[in-house]
Amino acid sequence: MLESIVSYGLAVGAVYALIGITYNVMFTASRVFSFTAGMLGMLGGVLGALFIDRMGMPAIVGLLLVLACGAVIGVITEIVAVRPVLRSIEQHLYVLSTLAFALLVAQFTAIEWGTDASPFPRLIPIDEGLLDQKFWIPMLACAATVLGLEFLYRRTLIGRAFLAIAEDSYAARALGLPEVRLRLASFALAGVIGALAGFAGGEMLLAFFGNQSILNFYGFVPVALGGMGNNRGAVVGGLLLGLFQQAANFLVGGIFASVAVFAVFIVVLLLRPEGFAGASGARRV
Amino acid sequence: MHLRWLEGRVTFLLLAIAAIGLPLLDDSYAGVIATRACIYWILIAGLNLVVGYAGQIAIGWVALLTLGAYTTAVLTAGTVTPEISPYLALVASAAIGAVSGVIVGLPALRLRTFYFAMTTLGFATIVTQIALAWKDVTGGGMGTPGPVFPWPFDPGWGFYYFCLILAALCTWMTANIAKSRFGRSLIAIRDAEVAAEASGVAKPALLMTVFVLSGALAGISGGLFASLQSYITPDAFNFDLSVLFFIAILIGGRGSILGPLLGTILLTVLPEIAAPLVAWSTFLYAALLLLIVLLIPGGIADMLDYRNRRPLQQHREIVPQPALLPGLLDRPDGGTLALSNVALAFGGVRAIDGLSLDFHSGEVHGLIGPNGSGKTTTLNVISGYYRPQAGEARLNGAVLPFGAPQKRAGFRIARTFQTPRLIGGASVLENVMLGGTIDGRGTFAESLLTLPRHRRDEHMLRERALQALTAVGLETLAGVRADRLQHSELRFMEIARALTLKPAFLMLDEPAAGLSAEEIRRLGALIKAISRAGTGVLLVEHHADLIFDICDRVTVLNLGKILAAGTPAEIRSHREVVSAYLGA
Amino acid sequence: MPTSAPEPLLQVRGLSAGYGKIGVLNGIDLTIGAGEIVALLGPNGAGKTTLLKAVSGLLPRAGSVQFAGRDISTASPRQTVDAGLVHVIEGHRVFTQLTVFDNLLLAGYGLKRGALERQAEEALAFFPEIEAKRADKAGSLSGGQQQMLAVAQGLVRRPRLLMLDEPSAGLSPVLVDRVLAAAAQLRTNGTAVLLVEQLIEKALALADRVYALARGSIVLEAQTGEADLSNRLERAYFGSGD
Known part of the structure; x- marks a missing residue:
């Protein structure tokens, strides 16, 4: 039992962590909390099943296409739901516009794909092992993403430009950094990561349109607890959340697990609204 | 209506x-x-x-x-x-x-x-x-x-x-x-x-x-x-x-x-x-x-x-009627707001550093100084947004606790803001009625059912707000949605909102910013009249001419400390002040 | 009126700008010649920072801004920077999480890799104090060093006009001189400087020409050598007495 708690918990946790990173990547370049993270994860699963199972593509082609689609959705999100409202005087409109856009895509999926969960193909044609691929693929995807982002932020100029915008977008604008293009790039990147999350966790979570709201919330919990924009916090938080959920599921049942997660989420946010690693608020008058 | x-x-x-x-x-x-x-x-x-x-x-x-x-x-x-x-x-x-x-x-x-x-x-x-x-x-x-x-x-x-x-x-x-x-x-x-x-x-x-x-x-x-x-x-x-x-x-x-x-x-x-x-x-x-x-x-x-959506009249003038102020404010005489040895640091930066200041009702007290000298910080301390690390504030001798900005209205301390804080979706009248909120007596339940106390509250607040709007010269715009107003009108509207509280002390944070010369003159007359009706006015302003025109007393801050204090004439000829301003 | 101004590099006509409904500048006219150092003075709240922001495109504005023969009246900050007009904003806002050298590389974002590194080195050479710390996080620098880094960032693109907003704020007198000396050094390369300064005497010592701004309008324009300048400035600031 311990084995399955750990393997399943870490695998689901890796998916939550990836969704958390998706929130972070968008937030870093735009200061926008976007509701599209869960939707991207959901699409990763659905599109993977569509390309590989229904259309019979090889797994690797399917993966690349899924990631490409994620990038495109990310770019569309920025153009349709983020850019127009950033100009508006009224703050927080992005909460509504990204929510609307996420719903739009999810509903379209529900209509075209169906509202029932469909199986997701096995990606590598080998027998189920002790630590099966449905568990290690999400963990691998998470590790690869974290390393990739680390490389991007530490070693490339564009990565540093993301960090610069995140730290002080006004100074970055004054320096002449191409804010809009960088924001587009970060939304495309977030699209890729979100889609990868759903694809890698597909066998576990299935190709199911309802995953959008579940991933939206459980992917946000580690981010909220770790502090917005903090990828390490998202990974640690995501893995812990996955383990905790599975342990609670096995030991005391799903109701308690859900209530406990929600209660912890609210209590922590009430005590530390900026998360464990976040800084405190800005001047108001 | x-x-x-x-x-x-x-x-x-x-x-x-x-x-x-x-x-x-x-x-x-x-x-x-x-x-x-x-x-x-x-x-x-x-x-x-x-x-x-x-x-x-x-x-x-x-x-x-x-x-x-x-x-x-x-x-x-x-x-x-x-x-x-x-x-x-x-x-x-x-x-x-x-x-x-x-x-x-x-x-x-x-x-x-x-x-x-x-x-x-x-x-x-x-x-x-x-x-x-x-x-x-x-x-x-x-x-x-x-x-x-x-x-x-x-x-x-x-x-x-x-x-x-x-x-x-x-x-x-x-x-x-x-x-x-x-x-x-x-x-x-x-x-x-x-x-x-x-x-x-x-x-x-x-x-x-x-x-x-x-x-x-x-x-x-x-x-x-x-x-x-x-x-x-x-x-x-x-x-x-x-x-x-x-x-x-x-x-x-x-x-x-x-x-x-x-x-x-x-x-x-x-x-x-x-x-x-x-x-x-x-x-x-x-x-x-x-x-x-x-x-x-x-x-x-x-x-x-x-x-x-009906167009508003194009060239509107704000004509205050200061004569209405005594009736509106209805202030008993006397009162002092005193800061003593107040110190506040953000991180390592001392924003105000052992500041002691007295404000009296019936006077306009100007607060000037270069950027970062602590003017707005002082104002925010008095209105409860900042909590100083040391010192105390007293209102008529009683301790005024730091923090809790929502409790300042109860002490009859009102303020305006550097950027007017308008309730864009509400009418001008409603914006101004907000200022008297704490004088309503009815409960939420009474308002839910429009019981008599609720109706009395509404009548009282409406009358008072209309009076305040007339006093600042905006009565013709009472029914207009506030986000349609010009910037200068918003400044006067904020003052009307503050007056609806019948304040003992009124703090104005750069009220003249963005106003035309003629509007500044009218604003000056209005502020002076407010003080003469018994309210103590604390004026933070960059327009030196306005300060020297209407203030009874002026305090100059520099680096969180008082550089000079006195009548406008004394300050105007104070060598250090002039050089602090000019930054020599 | 001075007539000896060289060929105008920057020509601002009827510039107005503000924040939302609050108008701050009304109808500013201003000219800067190539290689000229111009000081922009004025009391608090006069609109100096707003003026720089409006010129560099950080704020929406109305009016005409011509720079080096190009119309940049509606240009974004990025386009302004590309045209050779760089604005070093106030408050030495460098990126504290990045190294000194990365800060400089970002200032030249978009340049070709080779040229970028060369020009970043060149900018760094102006300030030996921070050259030694090139691999340190900018957050570990002192305020004065951060200001040098901010100015160095402004130099990476080899601008034709550098706008410096209060480079001396919060610095010790020695450091002020270091930063301002760098500005003087620029003149020898033909770079023009528009300097917003609170330290009037230092600004006057450095500049060729001076504008004073009060209540959103230019109230004085003079050569720094003109007699009785400080009294005229005082009158212009306090807005009374004339």
Whole structure:
């Protein structure tokens, strides 16, 4: 039992962590909390099943296409739901516009794909092992993403430009950094990561349109607890959340697990609204 | 004013007649749809105060509907508890809804918009999961039968009238709140939270009250919904419904009762007329939401509000009438606001460093100094936004506790802001009435039912606000929406709002910024008259000429300390001041 | 009126700008010649920072801004920077999480890799104090060093006009001189400087020409050598007495 708690918990946790990173990547370049993270994860699963199972593509082609689609959705999100409202005087409109856009895509999926969960193909044609691929693929995807982002932020100029915008977008604008293009790039990147999350966790979570709201919330919990924009916090938080959920599921049942997660989420946010690693608020008058 | 009142009433009246007469059509399907619209509206009317008025993005409200529905259904069915009457079960649902409303709403007091939205969403996700998992009580995925209300509100038209009566009641009550000082405070929390605080609005208590009301209505709505569905499963409460509730309010327009009511009817009826679109309905709602957010943030209410589309007179002049001030302010003589040895550092930077200052009623006291000298910081200490590390403030000898900006109004300390904090969606008059909020005596419940104390409050606040508007010279714009005003008018409007508090001390933070020379002259005369009517004015200003013109005393700050203090003439010839200003 | 101004590099006509409904600048006219150092003075709240922001495109504005023969009246900050007009904003806002050298590389974002590194080195050479700390996080620098880094960032693109907003704020006198000396050094390369300064005497010592701004309008324009300048400035600041 311990084995399955750990393997399943870490695998689901890796998916939550990836969704958390998706929130972070968008937030870093735009200061926008976007509701599209869960939707991207959901699409990763659905599109993977569509390309590989229904259309019979090889797994690797399917993966690349899924990631490409994620990038495109990310770019569309920025153009349709983020850019127009950033100009508006009224703050927080992005909460509504990204929510609307996420719903739009999810509903379209529900209509075209169906509202029932469909199986997701096995990606590598080998027998189920002790630590099966449905568990290690999400963990691998998470590790690869974290390393990739680390490389991007530490070693490339564009990565540093993301960090610069995140730290002080006004100074970055004054320096002449191409804010809009960088924001587009970060939304495309977030699209890729979100889609990868759903694809890698597909066998576990299935190709199911309802995953959008579940991933939206459980992917946000580690981010909220770790502090917005903090990828390490998202990974640690995501893995812990996955383990905790599975342990609670096995030991005391799903109701308690859900209530406990929600209660912890609210209590922590009430005590530390900026998360464990976040800084405190800005001047108001 | 009266015309608008009439227009609103006429629309409500027509809706009521149509609703009461509906059974004459003898179309039971139309009855079901109308019943559903009423049930939805009971929830939306409450949610409207949360979303449309207080501006809290509560998107998971379907969770409260779910809770209400299961509570009524389970209690009535008697599988878990002794069987009880559906009417009593409905009351229990309201109670559960109210409690859950507080639980969901509590985070709104501390969290930023998106976090709060996510919390409500998380709550909805979890309630659905529990409904699925707690099979003994909810029947899990199989569901449970809904309650059947006995005579006189038995299924069919009887039940319809029951829902209609409740819906009408909700409309009336929320409209009462909307027109009360509580409604104005809610909109102020939405549009200009800082102004709400400065006017003494106690945000936590007010929001919690609204969450209780809204939660209770959602609970009742859930119980009725369970009865209408006759059989409920967790599927019935999918997120689509939350979206519908939310969008009905945004389509209708924030800060309106009629708009969201029309929005609710529209969204309930539309899928029935366009049957092929049913599968696409949520998709279309989402598209509609996106379009509204991007294109018409004002919604239906804005389109109906043609009065505010009529062009305003082009060249408007602000002509204050200082003679009215003594009558409005009605200040007893004497009073001192004293700071002693106040020190405040941000990180390592000393913003004010052992500052001692006295302000007297009946005087204009100017506070000047270079950027970063601590002028605005001083003002923010007095108005409670900053908590100094050392020193104390005394008002007429009694200690004025630091912090708690929402309690300053109680001490009759009013202020304006560097950037005017306007409640854009409210009229100028309503903006100004906000200033007198703390002098209202009626409770939320009294306003809900328009009891006499509520009506006395409203009359008093309206009279006082009109007087203040006339005194600053904006009375002709009283009915105009505040976001249509010019910048200079907003400055005077903020002063009128502060005057409505009948302040003992009034702090003005750069009131002349962005004003023309002529407007500055009138502003100067107004400020001087305010002080002569007995209010102590503290003026932070960059316009040196205005300061030297109207101040009785001037204090010059530099690096958080007093560089010089004296009459304008003394300061004007003070060598150090001149060089600090010139930065030599 | 001075007539000896060289060929105008920057020509601002009827510039108005503000924040939302608050108008701050009304109808500013201002010219800067190539290689000229111009000081922009004025009391608090006069609109100096707003003027720089409006010129560099950080704020929406109305009016005409011509730079090096190009119309940049509606240009974004990025386009302005590309045209050779760089604005070093106030408050030495460098990126504290990045190294000194990365800060400089970002200032030349979009340049070709080779040229970028060369020009970043070149900018760094102006300030030996921070050259030694090139691999340190900018957050570990002192305020004065951060200000040098901010100015160095402004130099990476080899601008034709550098606008410095209060480079001396919060610095010790020695450091002020170091930063201002760098500005003087620029003149020898033909770079023009528009300097917003609170330290009037230092600004006057450095500049060729001076504008004074009060209440959103230019109230004085003079050569720094003109007699009785400080009294005229005082009158212009306090807005009375004329």
